[in-house]
Amino acid sequence: MIYRWLTDLTVTIHFAFLIFVVAGGIATRRYRWLIVPHLLCVAWAIYVEATPGLVCPLTPLENYFAIRAGRAGYEGSFVEHYLVPILYPDGLTRTVQLALAGLVMGINLAIYAWSPVRRLAGKWHRASSDSSASREKSHGRTIS
Numbered sequence: 001m002i003y004r005w006l007t008d009l010t011v012t013i014h015f016a017f018l019i020f021v022v023a024g025g026i027a028t029r030r031y032r033w034l035i036v037p038h039l040l041c042v043a044w045a046i047y048v049e050a051t052p053g054l055v056c057p058l059t060p061l062e063n064y065f066a067i068r069a070g071r072a073g074y075e076g077s078f079v080e081h082y083l084v085p086i087l088y089p090d091g092l093t094r095t096v097q098l099a100l101a102g103l104v105m106g107i108n109l110a111i112y113a114w115s116p117v118r119r120l121a122g123k124w125h126r127a128s129s130d131s132s133a134s135r136e137k138s139h140g141r142t143i144s
Contacts, residue, residue: 003069010065014058021045021104025111042108049101052094 020027024038048056066072 003065004071007062007065007069007071010058010062014056014062017041017058018045022107025108029111038108042104045104046101049097049104 020038021041024034024041028034028038048054
């Protein structure tokens with residue numbers, strides 16, 4: 001009973017880690033203290049996906065608990081076992097692994113770039129509004 005629970009817990013943690021890797025950048029915009037842990041997790045995920053034969057340590061742990069619980073373990077990685085059958089029914093190839101690593105990197109680059117771009121656009125907009133307001137005042141008009 002305990003091993004079945006530990007298997008489910010490990011799978012849940014593994015899935016939560018993947019969600020954090022892909023979408024954690026959104027949380028870092030509000031909670032700045034998450035930036036370093038998030039970037040470390042992203043680096044680890046890209047490293048695991050891009051390195052041939054490397055498997056996340058949670059995968060063998062899941063298998064260990066599953067076998068102890070009386071279930072069969074599985075071959076390959078967490079992504080191959082749980083996500084690829086949903087996204088890519090034919091199986092995981094090296095090209096798909098590299099594409100997934102690139103996708104993770106691209107999503108996170110876009111999320112991290114969005115905030116500075118928005119800030120710069122806001123400063124530019126405020127600066128142009130301020131200069132417009134000062135021109136309006138110099139001509140005797142006020143903006144309401």
